[in-house]
Amino acid sequence: MSMFNQPTSSGGFFKPADANGHLILVTTVHEITQRYDDLRKKDMDNATVDLVDLDDGGQELQERVIVSHPALVNRLSVGGGLTLGRIGQIPTQSGFQAWALLPFNEGVDDKRAEQWVHAHRPTFNQAATPAPAPVPAPAPAPAAAAVPPGVNTTTGEITTPPPGLTPQQYAAAQQNPATAALAAQIPAQQQPQGEPPF
Structure with missing residues (x-):
């Protein structure tokens, strides 16, 4: 067995309808940019993320996936750390249902996510735990007294x-x-x- 993982799928758009009710872990938010939405006829926020669907059999990390649904993007921030939630729908002011990242079940979902993180830590850039404090540099040796x-x-x-x-x-x-x-x-x-x- 090789010590290296094969490249996972990358790019494309995240389709929340395909993951309805699934537990989603966003490992990295690369950027949030504005993109013109033909349906809404205006610029909308889009997030480029790395994520894993923990309810999908493969549980593979998908890299640089574009998330375009506002109620999903609003829960994300660049450099915000690991984000965990369940895909679902919420009512909007206009009476429609919008795809959103809903809260996870504490004590159950977070334990599953922790197991995935510990098993796959080398495959993604953002660690689940804070980086260790830097070791201070040794104090410089005192300068020799001038003769x-x-x-x-x-x-x-x-x-x-x-x-x-x-x-x-x-x-x-x-x-x-x-x-x-x-x-x-x-x-x-x-x-x-x-x-x-x-």
Whole structure:
């Protein structure tokens, strides 16, 4: 048995009359656009979705199917996550019946949908559970301290006095190279304005 699934049917229009009473799971809403409806003589919202009819024997994911019935489209939103409902009809203000996505039976229908999602998770893009929180990047290593001017980086010996060191600090650092780092950390004393720093 192959580890890959064959491509499923894609495109076309969703016909709610063929799925009356069926449990429908919309896994992805790709887009909602306006399209001219010849019957209504005006632009109507259409949703392009991936869906599965859980009451159909094959339970295959149908990709990029166009849903054009307003009471179905109104229940969908791009990026809205998984949407589950039963296809049925509702009365309109004009007295006609309109196809709609009706509420599902909690505790029964949602359990069936969860089973399908867990069995078919690799075959559709939108996960049923939220994505795990991103792992924070490790903190950058502290930058190496700048070596003050006049310090031999190999021995730590001060070869010329850095600006701002008093003669006593410079002499102490020369006596003991281990104090060079300590001496370099002492903030430079401000020089009087207009006088050279040496």
